[in-house]
Amino acid sequence: MSASATPAAGPSAPPGGAPARRRRELTYAVLLCLAGAGLAFWAATRTWSVEVTPRGSLPATRQDRSGADLLPWLSALALVALAGGGAVLATRARLRRLLGALLALLGLAVAAGGGYGLAAGLDGEVSRRWPALCLLGGVLAALGGGLTALRGDRWPAMGARYERRTRPEAAPDGRPATERGTREAWDALDRGEDPTVS
DSSP, X not given: OOOOOOOOOOOOOOTTHHHXXXXXXXXXXXXXXXXXXXHHHHHHTSEEEEEEEEETTEEEEXXXXXXXXXXXXXXXXXXXXXXXXXXXXXXXXXXXXXXXXXXXXXXXXXXXXXXXXXXXXXXXXXXXXXXXXXXXXXXXXXXXXXXXXXHGGGSOOTTGGGSOOSOOOBOTTSOBHXXXXXXXXXXXXXXXXXXXXX
């Protein structure tokens, strides 16, 4: 008796490997955008500098300035990036890639604001910690936006699993089943019959 040799099958890829990888990429991009923009917004609202003005025999006045006070556009851009990070889930295809490019630009602008806070010679006591965190947040948001711009059109869209992928069943005369059912219901009403009674 001769045994038939079967070729050894190589290691097969796990089922659903590509969709799972795409979902992971989508998750990473959204988390980068949300975490980066949230961190930048929080850091922009902290006190970046404290200016103390002596007033002779009177107590000195103390003026706290946050990053939003010094750069009013900084917190606004961080909020837009935060909203855009959530919008990545609701978009698809080319629109998602365009949104990713916009998020990358917003992240770079926020990072530039943080860099300005680090490099500028602000008056009074200066905290470098908050501008550094703002810079970090902007870079994270820019990375998430860049990833979305490069690969976002391949990622699944929100609610895609619930979309109908099959065509409606056609009748023998070629009409879709929905159209046939509607027409038959109207014909039954014309005859004085109740189409809801089977």
